[in-house]
Amino acid sequence: QDDMMEQPLVGFWEQCPTPENLPETVNVGAIFGLSEAVAVYGTAQQNAVQLAVDEINASHYLGESTTLVVMFEDSAGNRDQAIAAMTKLVEEDGVVAVLGPTLSSEAFAADPVAQENSTVVMGVSNTANGITEMGDYVFRDSLPEGAVIPGTIAQAAEILGLAKVGLFYGNDDDFTVSGYEVFKAALEENSIEILGEETFAKGDVDFNAQLTNLIAAEPDALVVSALAAEATQIILQARALGYEGPIIGGNGFNSPAVLRDSGADSEGLIVGGAWNYGNPNPSESSVQFVEMYEAAYEMSPDQFAAQAYTGAWLMATAIRCADSTDRTDVRDALAGIADFDSPLGVFSFDEDRNPVHDPIAQIVVEGKFQPLALVMGE
Amino acid sequence: MLELRSVSRLFGGLQALNQVNMLVPAGKVVGLIGPNGAGKTTLINNISGLDHPTSGEILFNGTPIHMRPPHHIAQLGIARTYQNIRLFGEMTALENLLISQHGRGSASILDALVFTPRYLREERRLRDTASDLLERFHLTQVAKLRAGNLPYGDQRRLEMARALGTQPKLLLLDEPTAGMNPVETEALGEQILRLVREDGLTVLVIEHDMSLIHQVCDEIYVLNFGQIIAQGTPDEIKRNPQVIEAYLGQDEE
Amino acid sequence: MEFLRSIGITEIVMQFMLINAILGLSMYLVLYTGMFSLANAGFMSIGAYTGVILTQNFDQPLWVGLLGGMAVAGVLAVPIGLPVLRLKDIYLAIATIGFGEVVRILILNFDTLAGSLTGESVRLTRGALGITGIPKITETWHLAAFLVVTGFIMIRLHRSRFGRAMAAVRQDEPAAANMGINVVYTKNMVFIMSAVLAAAAGVLKAHLTRTISPGDYGFDQAVSILAFAVLGGTSTWVGPLVGGFVLTALPEVLRDFKQYRGIVNGSILLLVIVYLPGGLVNPAGWSQLWTRLRGKKQGDTLTAEVS
Amino acid sequence: MALLEVSNLHTSYGAIKALRGITFQVERGQVVSLIGANGAGKSTTLNSISGLLKPSSGKVLFNGRDITGWRADRVTGLGLVQVPEGRLVIANMSVEENLWMGAYPRKDRAGIQADLNDIFARFPRLAERRTQKAGSLSGGEQQMLAVGRALMVQPTLLMLDEPSMGLAPLLVNEIFHIIAEIKDRGIPILLVEQNARKALQIADYGYVIERGTIAYEGPAEQLQQNPKIISAYLG
Amino acid sequence: MNITQQVVNAIWLGGVYSLFALGYALVFSILGVLNLAHSAVFMWGAFIGLVMVTQFSFSVWLAIPVAMLGAGLIGVLLDAVAFAPLRRRNAPRIAQLISSIGAAILLVNIAQLIFGTQPERFPLGSIPTDTIEGLPFRITPIQIIILLVSVALMALLQYMVIRTRAGQAMRAVAFNQRVASLLGVNVSGIFRMTFFLAGALAGAAGVLYGLAYNSMTPFMGDQVALKGLTVIVLGGMGNIQGAVVGGFVVAALEVFSIANGGSNYRDAFVFTLLFLILLFRPQGLVGQKEHTRA
Ligand SMILES: Nc1ncnc2c1ncn2[C@@H]1O[C@H](COP(=O)(O)OP(=O)(O)OP(=O)(O)O)[C@@H](O)[C@H]1O
Ligand SMILES: Nc1ncnc2c1ncn2[C@@H]1O[C@H](COP(=O)(O)OP(=O)(O)OP(=O)(O)O)[C@@H](O)[C@H]1O
């Protein structure tokens, strides 16, 4: 059939020609948390990767007769299982490269296995410091909090004239603690006083006591480092306690579910992130991704999905450019990707294999995300 | 051998033992009788260290033992049986007897790990003693069976054998013939007398079966509401009106 | 070997199996003495952190880390065991879970706490992020050797005076005490031995997974360790060993079930324990199952005896 | 037709055959005594009738109805009530609650209250301790409570397993008085006792169990005269 | 620091904890076994309620009894699959603990297959969420409702266990199944009833919890499992009032350790208190000493 599927917007067509030397199937591994509590993120990642793979194969991105196959493995958010899955994929199944694992803590345990086998592993949601320092085969396309938060805080400080804030974070999770550390540094950078710090634990659902403390100090804003599930509760409970000021959050708040579930209470929420569903002026590829994702799964994608989707495309592109399933060739090709048009924006890797693209800082106005910079203009 | 000086035990508001004075001379069999709930088991619990008196003193060969932990008391030479059989039911009869000699051994885990001569010698000694006891109590046949599955009578005998395994000087028996028919009871009485005669043991026995009491006891104490209400030879006690009133009742036979 | 790999049991999985067998044995010791203690995950974390700090911050070899971790856990087991082992059953279980949680929170906040006490910035346990970049220096033969030695100790234990005292204490504490057994000593010694074993597993595992964080040693881990022992069966020491093997291998072997993996895994766990309540290694259980399967009737008790 | 007819009952514990063909009956209005050595199978017999154990073969007819293998609560519901061996009172319930519990199958509150008062009158010791937790009673007090509790059912046939075990002589007499009184009320009793002499004195008919089978049977007076039984059980 | 508000926070949180712990305590008191699948039944209760509202357009108030019924039936099923066979085999209690873990894994994974992993919520507007005006502190109607419901359920349950025939039978079974059956109690029936009641309580807790926090995933039970355990031990194992007292004590301790700047050590405080209580009062705050004698 001639009228092939529409050429995807995401891709790297100009730089690399259609590969010729690839085998019939190219196997790539993916380790996501598909069961236990982490599945909230892992299943979105799996969905997004599958979406990308279907597109890649339909468009013969890797050549007429080459099919990309992703072998998904569940790590259940568990380190041992992540290591076992990585070993299986890399040593037994002989995959070309691996996407994942979902959690940074899993990555610290499992990525060295890939590194030792000279196999590319690309984190699509690892934000902790030191991930790519594990070796030259370790990549990620997820912006660490350090790349997102300082900008958000600086902008917010300017617009809102922040002088004093309350800081709230989960103290037993590597993601939320990283976020907290970056927030704290950024606040100090901008000479904003921290009136009080409160913590919660993973799985908490009630934040009234901490919020009561924070609100009593009458902050200009609440700065919160939390994952999505807690983020919603924190917004709702802070509002129920009568807090009406802005709430500034990191990546965790950057989810359609947060906006949907907190409804009117999300007004004034300021979010920094790598990608946002509600971005009012997204790139074309981002729009297309959202459309396709919604069509396929009847729900809106979040940042996890966008990063996983981009990750799959990046990997396919590296294979395409390498025109080889040699793991080292793929690594080199991946490292060479720059100015790649993706839903995340124009994407490159820096020399440390960390992502480079513009983060977004947005504020919820009338139930919609607006660029913070735009509101600043008013 | 054993002396109780105004021993009292309070459970909340309940005076289970009230100023009990008692003397158990060496080489004798002393009986302890009294209505249900009089405090007899409580008394034995206090002597054996499972429970401690609220006030008063218990002396064993002159040493105060009332605040000692039970394993000390066992090592000093006091052993007991229980009103409801308390064997180590999941272990074999033989193992029950090996355990009973715990306080007599000294080999440590390290000895066992590297098979020191001390360990080997001691194990041999424990096993020899155990088979002696099995033989004496007619339990050799069932040595390898789980104690919990033994017929009741065997369990009673095994419990007695186990008490002897600790090599006691004083044996405390709490209703040893409960659930036995008269013929079995009499046989047990014989056994108790043999222990005193042949092994030089001293015995304090709680019983409701007056025929056994008469058969074995040199002296009897009667406890009622935690107080000693009478003391004397079996014949004296049998005629004591207070005891008849509180405990024996009019014999109808 | 080839076969094992083909069903998903790679070397690393085998290493985890060996480690979990050690954990199963540490649980076995306390259960065998009648103590329902769930402190093992806590001691595992104490061992892991001590061992890693020794090898990473003080550049010691693995065996020093191992002995250090075991020693610290063993020493800490004394002040914990003395008050807590007076408790029984579920109360002991909860108190020891509480101990595990307190250890977790202390490790989580150790740096801040030490920092505020000394006035300097401390970076030792590194909070929730945990310690990363630990070299993988534990090897299969380390684990196998450790397990063989442990197994030998178990065998000897059961033939010793102390081992018999353990069994006696499990079955009837007062009666054991009246036999001259020092119940408090026995229970605390076993608690220490169990803590030491768990700590060893913690050290060895930390140098296998390259990273540790406080969250690894919480309630879930405590319950898993219990499951190793109980599913394997606690009537002999081989049971917990097998339990550790099986429960570790199972999720890996079941990978092909994809999204149904959890359901299959849960069903297998349920079926095994329902049909073999005494655990996998329990001849009596298998022979009963066999008679049941052949449909032979026997004078079954209709209602259970519980007392 | 007898009230209770047991024929050729077999029961085992795993590989151990405890009953090897027990046959006996209890007539209306009679006290029947089962005696035998320790471990002969007396308790096993009672448990196999009451439904605590499931016999592997044989038949139990109660009031002409085949109740073999019935669940214990259904058997009790028919008025065939067993007082188990040992002190199985409900430890964390008060004395009074235990007695109420005994009346579980009944619905007539007034009648229950009357019977309760009757039992307190008969056992003043229990009345004194009506609010005390049953678990802290002495052995003998618990035994009293267990018998009292069984009476609360208003049984058609009462099975007592060693009711005098562990009781002081005074109370043993009292228990046998009660048994006599229950008999006078027309309630038949199946009595298992080690105190064989007293048991046969009160019984109309007796059976002797040896190693899981009935070795002797006969009217109670006759058994009391039997020299073999005297030397083996009566002493 | 706003003391009034913190007191209100503590009371409210106590209500939530108690509600979850009630069914947990009930099963423990009868079975003597920790039912680690209780939190999975709780989760199913929440989802049943949700499905009633979203798929069948039930009102939230009608969804609660339906969820109770559904979760109660799941409880009965749980008994039949994971507990009854072990009871029949005279299995050690610890085996029942493990089988309940297996059952929990199953229930959670089935829920994941059916409901997915993304957080679900009751539709906006299906419950009143505006804070009540004119009070010196802030509280929402749903918070008050949950408090009232948990207190009412506790009172009802307490009455049932102490006063009714069924309750007495439950206590008899808890003590000794043989004796209970000789007293004419249908032991299996009592177990089924207990599991039904505990399931129904978990179901009510699940829906109310879902309404209160409005975020439900198949893993929501994990969040309360350990807390529930803490609560029932603190209050006194297998004791209805204990569950409630424990719930409020844990909540108060949490809230006030946070209020005094100790949010980092909140759980350490809770577990240390638990530890101390166990050492000095192993029967828990409300529990009574076991009256069993040597
Ligand atoms: N731990 C305890 N707590 C409360 N009361 C107790 C305790 N132990 C015993 N008692 C009470 O103390 C009294 C004496 O009990 P004890 O067991 O010593 O009696 P006994 O003379 O052995 O009776 P029996 O002949 O029936 O065995 C009883 O009334 C009993 O209820
Ligand atoms: N739970 C059990 N498991 C195994 N064997 C048992 C069990 N209960 C009883 N037995 C055995 O069955 C036989 C009959 O026991 P049973 O209890 O019926 O005797 P009994 O006549 O009531 O004796 P006693 O006077 O001791 O009460 C005995 O040999 C006993 O060892």
Ligand SMILES: [Mg+2]
């Ligand atoms: Mg007594």
Ligand SMILES: [Mg+2]
């Ligand atoms: Mg009997």
